[in-house]
Amino acid sequence: MVVHALVREDGTVEGGELYRVAGLLGMTDQQVRLCVKRLAAEGRFTVQGRGRRAVLRLSGAAGAGPVHVPEVDFVRHAYRQDAGLEPWDGTWHAFAFAVPESARAARDALRDALTGLGAAPVQGGLYVTPNAIGPYVRARAADLGVPEALTCLTTRDLEVGGAADPAAVAARLWPLPAIAARYEALHALAAAAGAPPAGAAGAGGVGARDGGAGDPDGAVALARAVALAAAFSDAMLPDPLLPPELLPAPWPGTAARAAAAAAWGRLREAAPAGGPRLFRLYAEASEAAPRNPRTDPAPKSG
Incomplete structure (x- = not known):
């Protein structure tokens, strides 16, 4: 996550910056070296030089892209929901499949695709979601052969275990509740992202090794951006992005994403010129939808 977060627009990662940021996040040089070695062995990066003088370059090989990071379209959809631009039409989308044991790998992959798109299992081989993910599911089934x-179907009349009210x-x-707790953690981290460097190194304490000398090379801002990206992913990846009509109110995801968007802006200003493309990607996603004052509170300044 740290290495991918530091990839610049030209596809490179500077070794010195990587070691500095990783150190601020509580990682050892040995951990960084092993990570770089593994990424190179997997074909995700090529490496020129050694240690802090190395330059990593993102590989063009298949599967070389970032891992454990929400898709930009997924993030954009979440912000559109927060802005009230994706109202639910009351339709449930259901998917059922029966893949023989001889194609077990395909069966597991199709199940993973469904849950990754936010569908929930109702019972053996039957999944449901309020979101129109049919085209993605069909495409994945075709790719898997x-x-x-x-089987795909839609309904406006769904009862599960005696519960018929959509929110129930x-x-x-x-x-x-577990998803909400992740967003509360994200909100707390995002709210603190603009504070002066202080505290212990590690999650929520980026900056301890700065020594109080400020942030002349922008490494503290980058470390905080990586920590924020990790928390953002931790909250977003398991989130099925249910329509607001189905969620408890107020839903902490809305405020957390607003706080994260504001934090991205502050951190981007503090980052060194030509910083990681991570800033641009998240900014593009979070700014894709206009703010709705009723559902998306204005970010705090400072």
Whole structure:
């Protein structure tokens, strides 16, 4: 996550910057060396030079892209929901499949695709979501060579375990309290992102090794950006992005994403010129939808 977060627009990562930021996040030089070695062995990066003088370059090989990072379209959809631009039409989208044991890998991959898109299992081989993910699911089934095993249907009348109210169904199928807790942690970290460097190194304490000398090379801002990106991913990846109509109110995800967007802006200003493309990608996603004062509070300044 740290290495990918520091990739610049030209596809490179400076070794010195990587070691400095990783140190601020509580990582040892040995951990960084092992990570770089593994990424190179996997073909994700090529490496020129050694240690802090090395330059890593993002590989063009298949599968070389960032891992454990939400897709930009996924993030953009979340901000559009927060702005009230994605109202739910009351339709549930259901998917069922029966893949034989001889194609177990395809069956597991299709299941992972469904849950990755936010669908929840109702019972064996049956998944449901309020979001229109049908095109993505069909495409994945075709890629896996099992399109004939997939059944897709929609309904406005869904009852699960005796629960028929849509919000009650959502509360039964998705772990909303656990997801809300992740967003509360994100909100706390984002709110502190503009504070002066202080505290212990590690999650929530970036800056201890700065020594109080400020941030002349922008490394503290970069370290905080990486920590924020990790918390953002930790909250977003398991979130099915249910429509606001199905969520408890107020939903902490809305305020957390607003705080994160404001923090991105502050950190981007403090980062060195030509900083990581991470700033641009998240800024583009969070700014894709206009702010709705009723659902998306204005970010605090400073």
